[in-house]
Amino acid sequence: MQKSLFVWLLFGTTYISQHIGFSFMSVTLIVLLRQHGASLDALSLMPLIVLPFSLRFLWSPVVERFGRSARGHFKNWLIPVQCLMIFCLLTITIINPITQIYTLFLVLLIFAAIIGFQDLALDGLVCSAFSQTERTTINSIQIGSGMLGNLVGGGLVILYPHLEWQGSILILSLISCIPLFFLIRFQEPTKTKIQTLPLRQGWFELFRFWHGKLTWLGMLFIYAIAFSGGFSILSPTLVDGGWSMTEIGMMMNYGVLIGLVAVISVVPLSKKFCRKKTVRIFTALQLISLIALLPLSFGKTDTLWAYLAVTACYLSFAPMFTLNSAIMMDLAAKSTTPTIAYTVQIAVAMLFSILASTLSLATADYFGYSATVLLSIGAALITLMTMPLIITRITA
Numbered sequence: 319m320q321k322s323l324f325v326w327l328l329f330g331t332t333y334i335s336q337h338i339g340f341s342f343m344s345v346t347l348i349v350l351l352r353q354h355g356a357s358l359d360a361l362s363l364m365p366l367i368v369l370p371f372s373l374r375f376l377w378s379p380v381v382e383r384f385g386r387s388a389r390g391h392f393k394n395w396l397i398p399v400q401c402l403m404i405f406c407l408l409t410i411t412i413i414n415p416i417t418q419i420y421t422l423f424l425v426l427l428i429f430a431a432i433i434g435f436q437d438l439a440l441d442g443l444v445c446s447a448f449s450q451t452e453r454t455t456i457n458s459i460q461i462g463s464g465m466l467g468n469l470v471g472g473g474l475v476i477l478y479p480h481l482e483w484q485g486s487i488l489i490l491s492l493i494s495c496i497p498l499f500f501l502i503r504f505q506e507p508t509k510t511k512i513q514t515l516p517l518r519q520g521w522f523e524l525f526r527f528w529h530g531k532l533t534w535l536g537m538l539f540i541y542a543i544a545f546s547g548g549f550s551i552l553s554p555t556l557v558d559g560g561w562s563m564t565e566i567g568m569m570m571n572y573g574v575l576i577g578l579v580a581v582i583s584v585v586p587l588s589k590k591f592c593r594k595k596t597v598r599i600f601t602a603l604q605l606i607s608l609i610a611l612l613p614l615s616f617g618k619t620d621t622l623w624a625y626l627a628v629t630a631c632y633l634s635f636a637p638m639f640t641l642n643s644a645i646m647m648d649l650a651a652k653s654t655t656p657t658i659a660y661t662v663q664i665a666v667a668m669l670f671s672i673l674a675s676t677l678s679l680a681t682a683d684y685f686g687y688s689a690t691v692l693l694s695i696g697a698a699l700i701t702l703m704t705m706p707l708i709i710t711r712i713t714a
Contacts, residue, residue, distance in 0.1 A: 324500065324503075324504075325504070326459060327500055328497065328500035328501065328504055329440070329444070329459055329460070329463075330459050330463045331463075331496045331497045331500060332396070332400075332436070332440055332497040332500075332501070333440070333459070333460050333463035333464060333467065334463045334464075334466055334467040334470070334493065335400070335403065335467070335493060335494040335496070335497050336433055336436060336437060336440075336464075336467065337463070337464045337466075337467025337468055337471060338467045338468075338470050338471035338490055338493055338494075339403070339407070339429060339433065339471065339490060339494075340368065340371075340430075340433070340471065341467060341468040341469075341470070341471025342471040342474055342486070342490060343364070343367055343368075343426060343471075344364075344365075345471070345475055345553060345566075345567070345570050346471070346474050346475040346478060346486065346563075346567070347364065347415065348361060348364060348553045348554065349475055349553050349556075349557055349563050349566050349567075350415060350478065350483075350563070351364075351415065351416070351419070352553065352554050352557040352558070353557055353563070354416050356419070357683060358554060358679050358680070358682050358683035359679075359680060359683040360419070361554060361679050362675075362676045362677075362678075362679035362680045362683065363423060363676070364423075365546075365550070365671075365672045365675035365676050365679070366427075366672060366676060367423065367426045367427055367430055368430050368668070368672050369427070369430070369669070369672055370427055370428075370430045370431035370434055371430040371431070371433055371434045371437070371668070372665050372666075372668035372669040372671075372672055373434070373665065373669065374431075374434030374435070374437060374438055374665060375524055375661050375662050375665040376524070377434070377435070377438070378438050378524070378661060379524075381395060381435060381438040381439055381442065382442065389506070390505075390506030391442070391506065392439040392440070392442040392443040392506065393443065393501060393504060393506040395435060395436075395438075395439035396436065396439045396440065396443065396497075396501050397498065397501050397502065399432055399435045399436045399439065400436065400494065400497055400498055400501060401498070402432045403429065403432050403433065403436065403494050404491050404494050404495060406425060406428060406429040406432060407429070407487055407490050407491040407494060408487075408491055409425055410422065410425055410426070410429075410487050411483070411484045411487045411488060411491075413425065414483075415483060441661075443506065465574060465577075465578055468574050469571055469574055470493065471490070473567055473571050474486045474489065474490075474567070475563045475564070475566055475567030475570070476563070476564045476567035476568060476571075477567075478563050478567075479562075479563060479564065524662050527659045527662050527663075528662075531649070531712055533708050533711065533712070534649070534708060534712050535666070537701070537704065537705060537708050538663075538666060538667050538670050539670045539673075539674075540697050540700050540701055541642070541670075541697070541701050541705070542667065542670035542671045542673070542674040543674045543677070543678070543693065543694055543697035544604060544605075544608070544694050544695075544697035544698035544700075544701050545604070545635070545638065545671060545674070546671045546674040546675045546678060546694075547608070547674065547675075547678040547690050547691065547693060547694030547697070548607065548608050548611050548627075548631050548691065548694055549631060549635070549675070550674075550675040550678040550679050550682075550690070551611075551614075551615065551678060551679070551682055551687050551690055551691070552570075552611075552614075552627070552628065552631065553566060553570075554679070554682070554687075555614050555615065555619060555687055556569070556619060556624060558619070559614075559617070559619025559624070560619070561619065561624070569624065569625065569628055570628070572625075572628065573628045573629070573631065573632040574632070576628075576629055576632040576633060577632040577633075577635055580632065580633045580634075580635075580637050594706040594709055594710065595706075596641060597641055597645075597705055597706060597709065598702065598705075598706055600634060600637045600638050600641060601638070601698065601701050601702045601705060602702060603633060603634040603637070604634040604638055604698050604701075605695065605698040605699065605702060606630060606634075607627075607630035607631050607633060607634040607635075608691055608694050608695045608698055609695065610626050610627050610629075610630035610631075611627045611630070611631070611691045612688065612691055613626075613627075614627045614687070615686070615687035615688040615690070615691045616687075616688055642667065643664070645709060646660055646663040646664065646667075649663065649712060678690045678693070678694070681693060
């Protein structure tokens with residue numbers, strides 16, 4: 319059926335609310351803590367905040383099985399979950415991020431778990447509310463809304479000196495209230511035929527996918543080190559180099575725009591070259607971007623080197639993420655449960671990214687920023703040499 323502007327706004331605002339919190343945590347919070355003297359060892363815990371979100375596939379059978387009523391299914395999850403997100407954000411306003419960092423860490427863990435439920439319910443609603451031809455449009459809205467959420471959440475680092483902690487979090491809370499207006503009024507389509515897997519069978523399907531794909535699992539971990547190492551040290555190196563929160567925020571938003579341009583380049587390259595060759599091209603670009611980080615890691619934090627590093631990182635980040643997702647879809651298409659197969663791969667890739675970010679910051683704390691970059695360069699070299707071979711093997 320023809321979708322109204324109301325429906326598109328519902329999904330757009332909900333996706334934005336999902337991304338602004340994570341973006342705020344990964345940019346503004348890291349910069350704030352580093353400016354107030356937090357060690358790299360302490361900052362290495364921050365990527366773990368996203369851990370419950372990356373493990374959301376573990377409770378996907380719960381969301382799928384429970385919550386059905388005459389009014390709908392996924393809507394019954396989204397409304398209370400959105401309210402819990404707002405409650406968590408309001409709770410964070412009374413926490414001092416400097417003196418109560420571990421309390422903040424605990425609340426943010428809960429916040430990430432709640433967003434995990436939101437993401438699962440939102441994906442389920444997309445599948446039930448949109449036809450196959452309409453899903454291309456909603457995927458475009460998802461990507462665009464995610465970029466906008468990153469711009470808003472990360473952009474608060476620019477306004478932070480004026481808004482301070484409570485003001486910044488209150489803005490996030492207000493933005494998170496907007497989807498409720500649409501969710502409450504939305505009439506979820508109901509299916510005449512409903513089939514649900516028993517919980518045990520649903521969880522079994524989550525793990526059965528990896529049978530015979532351990533090389534792909536290992537490749538995802540090695541790639542995560544190459545992928546996350548550079549990003550994890552960007553903000554701390556700039557803070558140590560004397561950059562202000564406003565300057566860092568402007569640079570990161572510039573990087574997001576570069577990433578958006580880079581994603582567009584993937585489409586024509588994917589049409590011109592096979593999957594393996596495209597992966598080689600962008601893995602080589604990833605390697606170059608890591609080399610561009612070396613001057614920054616050795617303390618050269620002037621404007622030229624900093625913008626060169628950010629440009630290189632975002633040029634390679636977005637295309638490689640897109641290509642990895644395409645490979646995951648290729649594998650999922652061969653599975654008898656494609657939705658579960660794709661969700662598991664995305665979740666595991668995010669989990670590895672979190673672990674790699676934690677490892678990278680811990681390495682930087684003990685051995686210096688340059689050691690982290692060199693570790694990532696080594697992982698990128700392994701990826702460049704082995705990824706095409708592994709793709710051939712697992713997609714044959």
